[in-house]
Amino acid sequence: MNKIFIVARREFLTRVQKKTFLLTTIGVPILIFAFYAVIIFMSVKSTSDFKVAVVDQANVFNGKIDEKKSSEVIFSFVNDDTATLNKKLEQKEYDAYLYVPAGFSISGQSNDSLQFRSAKTVGLMTREKIENRVSKALEEKRLLSMNISKAQLDSIQAQKELITFANTSGKKENQTKVGVSYAVGFISGFMIYIILFIYGTMVMRGVVEEKVSRIAEVIISSVKPFQLMMGKIIGIGAVGLIQFLIWGALVLVLQLAIPVLFPQLFEGMQAQPIQPGMMAAVDATKQQPDMIRGLMEGLNQINFPLIVGCFVFYFLGGYFMYASLFAAVGSAANEDMQDAQSLLLPIMMPIIFGIVIMMQAVNNPNGSLAVFGSLFPLTSPIVMMARVAHGIPDGVSTFQLILSMLFLILGFFGTTWLAGKIYRTGILMYGKKVTWKELWKWAIKKN
Numbered sequence: 001m002n003k004i005f006i007v008a009r010r011e012f013l014t015r016v017q018k019k020t021f022l023l024t025t026i027g028v029p030i031l032i033f034a035f036y037a038v039i040i041f042m043s044v045k046s047t048s049d050f051k052v053a054v055v056d057q058a059n060v061f062n063g064k065i066d067e068k069k070s071s072e073v074i075f076s077f078v079n080d081d082t083a084t085l086n087k088k089l090e091q092k093e094y095d096a097y098l099y100v101p102a103g104f105s106i107s108g109q110s111n112d113s114l115q116f117r118s119a120k121t122v123g124l125m126t127r128e129k130i131e132n133r134v135s136k137a138l139e140e141k142r143l144l145s146m147n148i149s150k151a152q153l154d155s156i157q158a159q160k161e162l163i164t165f166a167n168t169s170g171k172k173e174n175q176t177k178v179g180v181s182y183a184v185g186f187i188s189g190f191m192i193y194i195i196l197f198i199y200g201t202m203v204m205r206g207v208v209e210e211k212v213s214r215i216a217e218v219i220i221s222s223v224k225p226f227q228l229m230m231g232k233i234i235g236i237g238a239v240g241l242i243q244f245l246i247w248g249a250l251v252l253v254l255q256l257a258i259p260v261l262f263p264q265l266f267e268g269m270q271a272q273p274i275q276p277g278m279m280a281a282v283d284a285t286k287q288q289p290d291m292i293r294g295l296m297e298g299l300n301q302i303n304f305p306l307i308v309g310c311f312v313f314y315f316l317g318g319y320f321m322y323a324s325l326f327a328a329v330g331s332a333a334n335e336d337m338q339d340a341q342s343l344l345l346p347i348m349m350p351i352i353f354g355i356v357i358m359m360q361a362v363n364n365p366n367g368s369l370a371v372f373g374s375l376f377p378l379t380s381p382i383v384m385m386a387r388v389a390h391g392i393p394d395g396v397s398t399f400q401l402i403l404s405m406l407f408l409i410l411g412f413f414g415t416t417w418l419a420g421k422i423y424r425t426g427i428l429m430y431g432k433k434v435t436w437k438e439l440w441k442w443a444i445k446k447n
Contacts, residue, residue, distance in 0.1 A: 007231020053097040058104040089119040185389030189358040189382045199240045200326040207330030225424040233323045317408040318381025328419035331426035332434040354382035361386035365395040377411025
């Protein structure tokens with residue numbers, strides 16, 4: 001055990017003391033944040049009101065179109081003709097104008113339509129805001145023309161929760177929690193998917209480099225092959241864990257810094273109502289909820305201690321299991337890295353299947369495919385995170401979670417034992433292109 005620790009310490013310090021480690025772990029996230037900070041700063045500073053002149057020849061709007069204090073679109077009613085308005089557009093007095101012809105009818109029986117003219121191309125979000133506010137104003141006028149009172153109109157437009165979702169215990173499940181659980185589960189599973197590829201490949205390359213440079217021959221003279229393999233896996237795994245801890249701390253700091261650095265953006269997000277495509281992440285019982293409040297309500301219902309604990313466990317379990325297989329493949333490779341690449345397909349396929357099953361699990365955490373994927377050791381590190389995000393017992397039962405962890409531990413011991421036997425033979429094998437058939441012979445060969 002002491003020799004495994006020595007090898008792990010060497011692998012850890014060799015990578016941590018490199019400048020590239022500091023660059024990728026601290027420099028790159030800060031650089032990305034700085035890049036996005038510049039974009040946010042420029043967008044906040046460059047944001048200005050979009051002025052629209054309205055010529056209402058049919059007197060449809062009665063001089064008012066749902067004016068909102070927080071809106072970026074300002075409607076101004078004028079009596080100018082189109083020639084004068086075009087000149088004002090050129091002089092940038094207005095950004096656009098809306099012309100309502102005299103023959104326009106809110107009943108929709110006339111052939112006339114509203115005419116919108118702008119000096120330049122209007123952005124998609126601004127166009128959507130203009131269309132929504134004008135359509136809403138016309139709809140209100142149309143309903144009022146049918147002798148529907150203002151109270152009745154408000155009652156019709158009020159958003160109510162028609163269906164209350166709850167489990168058998170009576171616990172209410174709102175759309176906020178489901179939407180946030182979907183996002184948290186997807187991000188967690190995808191992060192482990194990336195981890196298995198990046199750090200598994202890192203282990204494989206480290207083994208290949210030591211084998212090609214013949215350093216492994218010198219090390220094996222005093223360390224057993226299995227101890228060398230485990231030390232390399234543990235050392236590189238510790239590097240990955242340190243990186244994620246640092247990234248987590250940076251993300252936390254940046255989340256606290258954004259509202260302080262950009263208060264205008266934060267206030268704008270609070271004031272802006274949720275768009276229809278994001279209603280899965282907000283509480284359906286409230287009227288015109290804001291994004292921040294809906295998101296915070298969903299986050300408060302997520303069991304983050306459970307998610308963080310499971311993430312660390314499945315990160316370590318999945319990494320150790322796949323890293324041993326990647327190390328076995330690296331030990332069988334020669335100078336040409338294509339030899340290792342040709343042997344990677346059987347190892348990469350379960351990881352790819354895991355991300356495919358995870359796509360289904362985030363939508364249906366209790367489906368048969370999601371249950372199987374979360375119990376099968378080769379896919380459970382990715383799939384189980386999608387189910388755990390929905391909570392216990394809503395997304396996964398306690399029994400299934402414990403069983404999945406047990407299977408993952410057994411899978412780790414099994415793959416490590418199998419990879420150790422391949423590594424013992426392959427690390428000293430040179431000049432021969434190895435196939436999976438030969439790797440299997442090495443694995444079942446007696447000591």
